[in-house]
Amino acid sequence: MKKAVFLDRDGTINVDHGYLYRREDFIYTEGAVEALRILEELGYLLIIVTNQSGIARGYYSEEDFEKLNRWMLRDLAQKGVRVAKTYFCPHYPQGRIERYAVECECRKPGTGMFRKAQKEWDLDMEQSFAVGDRLRDLSICYEYGVQGIWLGGDDTNRAGQGMVRPLWTAENLLQAAEKITLAIRR
Numbered sequence: 001m002k003k004a005v006f007l008d009r010d011g012t013i014n015v016d017h018g019y020l021y022r023r024e025d026f027i028y029t030e031g032a033v034e035a036l037r038i039l040e041e042l043g044y045l046l047i048i049v050t051n052q053s054g055i056a057r058g059y060y061s062e063e064d065f066e067k068l069n070r071w072m073l074r075d076l077a078q079k080g081v082r083v084a085k086t087y088f089c090p091h092y093p094q095g096r097i098e099r100y101a102v103e104c105e106c107r108k109p110g111t112g113m114f115r116k117a118q119k120e121w122d123l124d125m126e127q128s129f130a131v132g133d134r135l136r137d138l139s140i141c142y143e144y145g146v147q148g149i150w151l152g153g154d155d156t157n158r159a160g161q162g163m164v165r166p167l168w169t170a171e172n173l174l175q176a177a178e179k180i181t182l183a184i185r186r
């Protein structure tokens, strides 16, 4: 079985400008690329799990998303980082585009994308981490023993209630990678 880090995209890997889809607007958060490199070297599959309600809202198309994603994966590959797969949810119940305006199991805090990844990659959830700037990025930690790292959270006691394992916090993805490094070397 493999272990993974489930990574949110906007606000975690790149600066969140809101409904980002153009390459010109894509800026890595500080230390993100180094963090991804560290996590890959530790033997984690890098799996991106991202809500893209901008598609359902009609702000950009699924193809726009795919284009940016392909560019990002290529760019990361050139920087020595291999992302195993990007899972995205294009849905939003109140969206303007009819075929995406549905209640789904994939939109976080739904755990559909995580469960799909678990099956596709035969992941050991107990050995895996989830990292994101919103609590909903860590929803899988309420179902499985995935360790959650919340970026920029402050009320950890209340926020982490109900998680299978205690919540961690970090300032950014690089600090999260450093915490994971220390944890598994212990």
Ligand SMILES: [Mg+2]
Binding pocket: 008, 009, 010, 011, 012, 016, 132, 133, 134
């Ligand atoms: Mg985010």
Ligand SMILES: [Zn+2]
Binding pocket: 089, 090, 091, 104, 105, 106, 107
């Ligand atoms: Zn969905």
